[in-house]
Amino acid sequence: MARRIGVVGIVVEDRNKAAQINNILSDFGDLVIGRMGVPYRDKELSVISLIVEGTTDQIGSLTGRLGNIKGVQVKSALSNKTIS
Template identity: 65%
Template sequence: MSVGRRIGVIGIVIEDREQVPRINNILSDFNEVILGRMGVPYRERGVAVISLIVDGNTDEIGALTGKLGQIGGVQVKSALVSR
């Protein structure tokens, strides 16, 4: 494994569904650090949830979560481990 790389998960809760195209563009821009993605519409609560499995350095992952976190109606949390 490369030095300085981290594995982790990112949880994204989308409250404003009109932001989905913007979110997808950002995820596409960071496809090199995204290993897997699962999206679930939670219609009863009026939100959508995306979970990502990521492998990258802290700058890459931080840039991804930072860009997502700047979008209104979107909540982002991450958990990373050093390996």
């Protein structure tokens, strides 16, 4: 199956979900090329950005599991170019 490179943006409104988020990210660690997390304490939320490489099914599974967590919003953008 064709692999793609993309970005995943995660907005966390409930810091108590951090362990659950990190467990999921660990489960999909082979897809993650890079990760940056920024706490925005003044607004009581955090933003995590991921650079990922995987099939659309793999990336969709990652974003789906994250998006099922209450207080977490997820968006992704994938390149049109496939990686061999």
